[in-house]
Amino acid sequence: MKLSRNLNMTTGNPTGLLFTFAIPMLIGNLFQQAYSLADSIVVGHFVGANALAAIGSTSSTTFLFFSVCSGIASGSSVVTSQYFGADNVRKTKSAIANSAYLMFAAALIMGLAAYVAAPSVLRLLGTPDEILPDAIAYIRISCLGVPLVAVYNYASSMLRALGDSRTPLFFLIIASILNIILDVVFVYFFHMGVVGVGVATVIAQLVSGASCILYALRHNPYFMLGKEDWKPDRKVMWHALRLGLPMAMQWSMIAVSTSVLQGFVNSFGPAAMAAYTATCRLDQLLQQPYGSVNAALATYTGQNYGAKRMDRVRDGLKHGLLMCTVFTLVMFVAVQLFGNQIISIFVNDAEVIRIGGAALRITSWFYIFLALIYMCRGVLNGVGDALFSFINGVVEVACRIFLPMLLVLIPTMGVWAIWWTTGATWMISGLTCFVRYLYWRHKAGKKIMQPV
Numbered sequence: 001m002k003l004s005r006n007l008n009m010t011t012g013n014p015t016g017l018l019f020t021f022a023i024p025m026l027i028g029n030l031f032q033q034a035y036s037l038a039d040s041i042v043v044g045h046f047v048g049a050n051a052l053a054a055i056g057s058t059s060s061t062t063f064l065f066f067s068v069c070s071g072i073a074s075g076s077s078v079v080t081s082q083y084f085g086a087d088n089v090r091k092t093k094s095a096i097a098n099s100a101y102l103m104f105a106a107a108l109i110m111g112l113a114a115y116v117a118a119p120s121v122l123r124l125l126g127t128p129d130e131i132l133p134d135a136i137a138y139i140r141i142s143c144l145g146v147p148l149v150a151v152y153n154y155a156s157s158m159l160r161a162l163g164d165s166r167t168p169l170f171f172l173i174i175a176s177i178l179n180i181i182l183d184v185v186f187v188y189f190f191h192m193g194v195v196g197v198g199v200a201t202v203i204a205q206l207v208s209g210a211s212c213i214l215y216a217l218r219h220n221p222y223f224m225l226g227k228e229d230w231k232p233d234r235k236v237m238w239h240a241l242r243l244g245l246p247m248a249m250q251w252s253m254i255a256v257s258t259s260v261l262q263g264f265v266n267s268f269g270p271a272a273m274a275a276y277t278a279t280c281r282l283d284q285l286l287q288q289p290y291g292s293v294n295a296a297l298a299t300y301t302g303q304n305y306g307a308k309r310m311d312r313v314r315d316g317l318k319h320g321l322l323m324c325t326v327f328t329l330v331m332f333v334a335v336q337l338f339g340n341q342i343i344s345i346f347v348n349d350a351e352v353i354r355i356g357g358a359a360l361r362i363t364s365w366f367y368i369f370l371a372l373i374y375m376c377r378g379v380l381n382g383v384g385d386a387l388f389s390f391i392n393g394v395v396e397v398a399c400r401i402f403l404p405m406l407l408v409l410i411p412t413m414g415v416w417a418i419w420w421t422t423g424a425t426w427m428i429s430g431l432t433c434f435v436r437y438l439y440w441r442h443k444a445g446k447k448i449m450q451p452v
Helices: 014-046 049-057 059-085 089-124 132-144 146-161 167-189 193-219 234-266 270-286 288-306 310-343 350-382 386-407 414-446
Strands: none
Touching: 014 049, 014 167, 014 193, 014 270, 014 288, 014 310, 049 132, 049 193, 049 270, 059 089, 059 132, 059 146, 059 234, 059 288, 059 350, 089 132, 089 146, 089 234, 132 146, 132 193, 146 167, 146 193, 146 288, 167 193, 234 270, 234 386, 234 414, 270 288, 270 310, 270 350, 270 414, 288 310, 288 350, 310 350, 350 386, 350 414, 386 414
């Protein structure tokens, strides 16, 4: 029982498979970034630098509350891909059904928690008074979208576990275009400010999530579930939680650390905050190719791990790293030459452009370590190395909390400590990921671990 869009990655050339899977993912991720980019560009130009800083000040807090849902989605995806790779149709369907229970329970809990706690968290981070009302309004509207994001994340993660990275792309493109149009309508014509961009994003998320899940239920045979498939399976849910919760913990710790770093950024005032927001948006955009190959590699690894093809797992990392290295060199040159021009896309303020352009040139020296992080993470998540997620989270927390304290002691460092912290964190985390991969490979060489 297979649909043409489902891709079996246990045979064939690794580079071709990763490329075939990653390209739709990349296009989709770029359109998904259009959500935040459109918000930032529209607000930065039509409302002002303070409004841009307000949106940026909520990023790490929003990421914190969304991380649990993302972790559950990733853990469920790994379990599903392993059953699919083992050609176990019954267990694959059971994993898809039971993942729905976990995803939507997590979304409701985290959405409510985020709505209640977000204002207190923003105040705790020292968000300046002049942007606090806008920041609270924007994050509370975003919290309403948590269940809607969960619908899309659930459907897309299950489809990608089956090797189908194209179907989610179609609906994401439509939603992204809708989001941009609504941004302009609500902000430029209706003068709704940050509230307008928040409402536009929620509506776009509703469209992408509902469309994707309805299409999957009607057209993908693995989503055509019977009564038996919907029966709660404690073993499947436990496996998904065993993998997903450490990933959620990892991202939560990263979110906490970025929240602490955001507090450090806030101490330098609105100009630095706006520059940091713009550079973060650019970093997120530039990381999309890495993230796309990471998702492809996680699915590739999960399927081959389920099929007990450990040789192909090792080959996958080599091919993924080669692809990302080429991209890294291109982006490094582009950012070094055109950093200021890139920042000017987001804001007209000369001081923000000056700070942001220089900041991009600092972090671009560390892009190669981002490639290492994403590739090792894809393999280790694909084989279900839950301990790795915890280790990686601890490392990033420690770096983002303690490095600013040390770097700011350097007399000439000042505001640049923000971006040197980011780059150094990528470097230390990347090396940690690679060491963990070498440990796993050594262990797997002695004993082939059984899939779930």
